[in-house]
Amino acid sequence: MFESMIAMLEPYNASRAYVGFDTFDGYDGYDGYDGITETDARSETVKDDGYAVPETYKDYLEALLAYHRSENAMGHAVEHNLVKGNACNTVSEYLSEHSETVIALAFFDMALYEPTKAALVAMEDRLLRGSVLVFDELNDARYPGETKAVREWLKGKDYSIKRSRFLPDRSLVTMK
Helix, strand or coil: CHHHHHHHHCCCCCCCEEEEEECCCCCCCCCHHHCCCCCCCCCCCCCCCCCCCCCCHHHHHHHHHHHHHHHCCCHHHCEEEEEECCHHHHHHHHHHHCCCCCEEEEEECCCCHHHHHHHHHHHHHHEEEEEEEEECCCCCCCCHHHHHHHHHHHCCCCEEEEECCCCCCCEEEEEC
């Protein structure tokens, strides 16, 4: 989706890089901030191995991204990175290895407190005025950890927030 949007809106901008972080193994744990226990799950998907994908999925996704890149006017210059592992570690590791990174848009679909908070803290110095953070489960009672992490991280920061009128737990935070 993001590849298509950039191809339409900025077809000659070769400075964009797309970086996806995923365990590809599904959830491997959650804590009390997430309001979920094994006996009282608020969500059917937040459980051990929830959202796990087949081992070949990362290869499939890389091939799909390569196809999109081939259809882009500047596809030869567009960079995609799929980083496998727990975002609690991989986001900060990636950013420490890529000092040139400035974040214009970050899309969060982690649902849980710990990886959401760790990613926000790791990328804080890479955000600029106008950077947009999109949250998939903000203000969703099934995923209280994401909201808690966002609220803690935003404390004292200058930002605006807009919610989707169609999906009220989808929210855009714009840094000011």
